[in-house]
Amino acid sequence: xxxxxxxxxxxxxxxxxxxxxxxxxGRFATKIADKLRGKDKPTFTPHVDGGDFVVVINAExxxxxxxxxxxxxxxxxxxxxxGLKEKSYQEVLHNNPERIIENAVKGMLPKNKLGKxxxxxxxxxxGSEHPHESQNPTVWNPKI
Numbered sequence: 764x765x766x767x768x769x770x771x772x773x774x775x776x777x778x779x780x781x782x783x784x785x786x787x788x789g790r791f792a793t794k795i796a797d798k799l800r801g802k803d804k805p806t807f808t809p810h811v812d813g814g815d816f817v818v819v820i821n822a823e824x825x826x827x828x829x830x831x832x833x834x835x836x837x838x839x840x841x842x843x844x845x846g847l848k849e850k851s852y853q854e855v856l857h858n859n860p861e862r863i864i865e866n867a868v869k870g871m872l873p874k875n876k877l878g879k880x881x882x883x884x885x886x887x888x889x890g891s892e893h894p895h896e897s898q899n900p901t902v903w904n905p906k907i
Contacts, residue, residue: 769807769808769901776884778900780893783864792867794905799872799881818895819887823860827852837866839899861887881888 779798780846783791797803827835835852856861864887872878886895 767806767808767811769806769811771780772805774813776815778818778895779806780900781817781819781895781903782821782891783872785822786825786868788825788827788828788863792864795819795864795868795885796871796905797881798903799884802896806862810877812877814881816884816898816900817886818893818894818900819864820893821888822864822889823856825860825863832856837862860861860889865897 767774781791781795781798795817798817799814801807801815804813806813819878832852837850837852837855838847840847852863856857865885868885869878869882886893
């Protein structure tokens, strides 16, 4: 029996809506990363972008465990000397909660061109409304 290898022309992409309400950030981000990569499909091929489009709603309602809400920091650097900027989890959650989920998922994707193309299929929104209703997305139901 020959090994199956998915080709770019054979990829079928669906749209899936994930609701972040009361979900733990890390565990939630792994489910999103698996869906973006296509690891939940039987046709998974590591070198092909075969995943689905993912829409995340209610990004401001995501939870973290332990003392992370007080201690977690987000860093960025301007590439100039002394240009390190730091924000706490609470600041990012208040100002731009989409960045929290995007940052967590981006760290779980491949660090190459393939990962960048997968990351472009992630759409994160603050409230429960999103502009992708015309794609007829299915709602993700966790097995809990």
